[in-house]
Amino acid sequence: MNKSFPAIFALALFLSVLLFNYAAAQSTVQERIKQVENNLTENLQTNDAGPMNLQKRMEHYKVNGLSIAVIKDYKIDWVKAYGVADAASKIPVTDQTLFQAASISKSLNAVGVMKLFKSKHLDLFADINTYLSSWKFPYDSLSKGKKINTANLLSHTAGLSVHGFGGYEPGTPLPSVIQILNGTKPANSGAVRSVFEPGIRQQYSGGGTTITQLMVTDISKERYEKYMSDQVLKPMGMLNSTFAQSPAGLKRGLLATGYDVGGKEVKGKYHIYPEQAPAGLWTNPADLARYIIETQLAYEGRSAKVLDQETTKLRLTPYMNAEAALGVFIEDYNGLKYFGHGGANEGFRSGYYGSLAGGNGLVIMVNSDNGEIIQELINSIATVYDFKGLNKTEKIKLANVSEKDLDSYLGDYQLTPKLVLTITREGKQVYAQATGQSRIEAFAETSSKFFFKVIHANMEFVKDDQGKVTKMIFNQGGRIEAKKL
Template identity: 60%
Template sequence: MKTSRYIFIIPLLLIRLVAVAQSLKPTDEVRDKIQQVEKNLVGRVQIEGEGPWTIQERMALYKVPGLSIAVIHNYKIEWTKSYGWADVDQKIPVTDNTLFQAASLSKSLNAVGVLKLAQEHRLDLDKDINDYLVSWKFPYDSVSKGKKITAKNLLSHTAGLNVHGFKGYTNGTAIPTVVQVLNGSKPANSEAIHSMTEPGLRSEYSGGGTTISQLVVVDITHEPYDQFMKREVLKPLGMIASTFSQPPAEIKPTLLATGYRVDGKEVPGKYNVYPEEAAAGLWTNPTDLSKYIIETQLAYEGRSSKVLDQATTQLRLTPYLNKVAALGVFINDFNGLKYFGHSGSNEGFVCQYNGSLEGGNGLVIMVNSDNGAIIAEISNSIAKVYQLKGLYRSKVFKPIAVDAAVLQSYIGKYELKQDLMMTIVLEGNQLYSLVNDEHKRAITPETQSKFFFKEDGSEIEFIKNDKMEVEKIAFFQGSILEAKKIK
């Protein structure tokens, strides 16, 4: 009887495997779109007459060893494709199964886990976090002005807390506990988490706050964070290749991408370890992240509820204090067309995802390099090929010549705000901008008085007084910031 049973089972398994393989095989139309995406890369700024470029050309320019892409169309993964090396020295290629560090994309999945507890009435999102913290308590002081921090504050970066991000720890060295991280005690390499402003005042990005939410989950569930997230979030979403474990000891080393610096050198130990799992600890790939995006889109419309129901999903995707920061995600509104998304950057890894709130479209891009410039270029290419309105963000500039005497008149120091100074220097015929004497960047003239940054399209305009003397600059980057010339 056993033999005959397996005779029936094996053909059924083979049929299913063949069906899956056929469903993943791209059609001629999709293959054509892939080829278009691969050869139409442009950045946030296009210099007239330059580009577009191919993925291979930009990988070589930016010294990006490997990358992986997923494109979502009509609530389905339309295609995935990987390029380059997961490990250069060992000649391990990136495949669709290769896992990258998701860095701050982890915060999006963390929010799903926290809201799952709220959905089950094990956590009140509007109550003081100290009502749930057991192994550590937040040290309120006079800065918080008597206001209590809630889980909504932590997830929306409105808790008024410090520590933007984390450096991680070299693989194989001493790793602090979460409590040591929160206290800033050795071997932690970040400062203690404390109030910078009262909660609910404004949105101020804080990986420190997200790490507190990690401990909230642990103290409520009485189990390791990575195990809770695997069982309650990753597995139900179908993200079976992903893990929050730090380090990911259960994953084959050949499946883990090695991180690389901007100059192409390998991160010591191949990758850093992040005990701040909720803020930066997820290992995943574009395929698994696409499953999370699609489920979010379907749950938002009330068509699925693998982890969160419609009401909880809509709450998660609703900006909390401003128009952008929601719970674990950021919402971008492009003339009524909204996307939820997040970017991430760990040592040796950069990534980005976006999902539309309507129509079931999206993209995921992950690279094993500190240089993330290629991500914006690939995103633009995908947006152009798939006509994803709002996600295509590129502006064409035509540089002009400016007389040396005019350039000379722009040299000086400009005060953007207290303790934030922009310095303009001239080297040969090229103007450069430095902020607090760091981050030297070239600025290119588009008019006699207006210049732009090639990296992101932000602009600087030099403004003169009645005596035709430069008295201030206007810095354009989403909003306008004026800075008076002080030297």
């Protein structure tokens, strides 16, 4: 008994050290979580505005539920959920709650398509009609004799129509994929057709991604959701995710309910997307983090659960410009590159980033049409974890505009024949309200120029030689001269 005492003592000491290290690591994780929760910043931060609290920003934006995953050194550092998945039933969001990933679906779809390329069932650079058997793309004069290839479809360089899809209320008739592509009832979107010749520039097209969905089923002879589950999701460890519309056999409350910007529930709780490849994935941040990590490891040749290094590098290489790769967009910050994608379905917003080096990343999903909080959280995570380039916060010092000038700006401005922009103020805070829309705050960049935080736009008031305001120049993706009424 005495001889075994040193061994027992050594084991006890080892366990105590192990537990201490684990407790210390957990403490550090909790500290990082707390820092992230309290360091949210807007992209445009005015004057001496400081960091903000996550819970308060959720209340501000009327976001019911939110879920986060952070990746550090090729591992999930933490996953945490906030708020409610369904406000009426008061079902809380958990790390298992599934959200609609919306256009993030395109990233996973591309993995499935690249799996067919890797197994030599598909040539990325051949005419897509070579692999379409149940339907053929109807080339016309707009394509100018050029053929569309699969790489074009995945990188949005095919010159095709239909940016995105609105989905369908539960219980309403659902179109087939061919009906969607032809724009025939009950499809609620237009036909997917050429708008310019393929291969000359990028134009985002969920319609083009839907063609790849049909290619997958025509080649594999399987239902799309089964192929994606067996060949992509399960091998990556995304065991809670599905492309099924609607998911069956799940526990009550596992699917998040979608809400509009005012916090009102989407009719039927969520929309159904037979356009599975561009919009149909149900998932959560933990599962998407597993996809990101596997992609990072495969890119470095350290894993090949679905795609090998060569195929992964091809998928993450921009095809015709500096950003659009195959199912992902690449952002380059002085040589530090990230792959990622955002998502927007009715009642849902989401976004993810994964670094091409170092094994870092993040995923954020909300069950709201208001996605402003996502970038604020990205800014916070980037600050706490030093993810260079991802913090988009820009500090702007507001101009001090005189009461006389502010009063001269008040009134109505004719943006279009049917759209009037009304300028009002409360104290020194200026507001703009377009016909039939909510009013939004405007902030003074100069004594005559104002910008908005909630939309990417600005307005500048123009005076005549007598100092009277005669018009406004409004910039939002284009310049409009609006006469003062």
